[in-house]
Amino acid sequence: MLEAVSPEPEAEAREIYFHLGLNLLDPLPEGLDPWLSELVQRRRRGEPLAYILGHRAFLDLDLEVTPAVLIPRPETEVLALVALERARRWPAPEVADVGTGSGALALYLARHHPAARIVATDLSAEALRVARRNARRLGIAGVHWVQADLLSGFGTATLHLVVSNPPYVSEAEYANLPRELHHEPRGALVAGRRGTELQEALLRQALRVLRPGGLILLELAPFQAARLREKARSLGYRRVHIHPDLSGRPRVLEAWR
Ligand SMILES: C[S@@+](CC[C@H](N)C(=O)[O-])C[C@H]1O[C@@H](n2cnc3c(N)ncnc32)[C@H](O)[C@@H]1O
Structure with missing residues (x-):
């Protein structure tokens, strides 16, 4: 039945079995x-x-998802793993997850580094309701959920780590995305005419809120890597590095203040 409607019928069959608690x-x-x-x-x-099933796995988290939030993606798992590794450099880091959606990144960090002090922001009140429900259901405390625009509201030089998977699709790309993606919130995907507007704004704003020696980790589309690496360097970040995803494509920008 799924073969007629899905590009990945086997993977979806597995997910349905998992949902039903079956082998x-x-x-x-x-x-x-x-x-x-x-x-x-x-x-x-x-x-x-x-x-349809109302949830999606993200690393070791089973997250509720509704049409108010982006469905967490495997490439964001790479961002989460790098973020945890970096966050562990500090015993109790101050962390911001900007554009938290279902809460995937903030909740993964909070579960594995419980001493981290994490603020997760989103413009969407409905997304924050989903994220809060995920925190409650998974029994993960220690994340403060705040409705805010990017990094507005954070104090100067207060954060060790900024992590974000912001919208990074351009308006023109959005029009050509597969139909299925149009079921996800437009505001979770589209950044503006270029696509890199929010990533660039975050690079600028993070310079103010990061402590010296702190870093920002940003998800990007592979073709945006060169532009954003240059942007980070020209803004004065000290070390800039791009991490690949599991298929080797550039996916995560790391930049140290
Ligand atoms: C690509 S989704 C990422 C969701 C989640 N972090 C993940 O990786 O699955 C981007 C999120 O950023 C939020 N967002 C969009 N513009 C924003 C802004 N200016 N400030 C804060 N959040 C914003 C959207 O509502 C959406 O939840």
């Missing part, structure tokens, strides 16, 4: 037919599986 070799329980046909109908209309 792949288990037979499907009786009585699921109406539920499965409705699921296939919704997939046929392009609705992402994660919204």
Whole structure:
């Protein structure tokens, strides 16, 4: 059934089994037919599986997702892993996760570095409600959820680490994205005419809020790497490095103040 509606029917079948608490070799329980046909109908209309099931795995977190938040992506897991490794340099770092969405990055850092003091921001009040529910359900304390525009509201030289997966799609790219992506919030994807507007604004703003010796980690699209590396250097960041994702494409900018 999924082959007719999904580009990745096997992966989606696995996800459905996981959702039902079954092993792949288990037979499907009786009585699921109406539920499965409705699921296939919704997939046929392009609705992402994660919204239909209401959750998505992110590293070791099972996160609630609704159409108010971006569905967490595997490339962001690379950002989370690098961020945790860097955050562990300090016993109790002050951290900002800008544009937290479902709370993926903030919650991963809080679970694995409980002494970190984390503020997670988003422009969207509805996204923050989802993130707070995720924190409660997963029993993760220690994240402060704040509705704010980028890094406004943070004091000068207060943060050790800024981490962000901001919107980075240009308006023109958005128009050509696959239909399925149009089910996700436009405000979670589109940054402006160029696509790099919010990443560049974060690089500028982070210079004010980072302590000397602090760093910013930003997700980017592979073709944006050269421009953003140059931008970080020209703003005066000391060390600038780009991390690849699991398929070797440049995906995360690291810049030290
Ligand atoms: C690409 S999503 C990332 C969500 C989550 N961090 C993740 O990686 O799955 C970007 C998020 O940034 C938020 N956002 C957009 N513009 C923003 C701004 N100016 N200030 C703060 N958050 C913003 C969106 O609402 C959205 O939740």
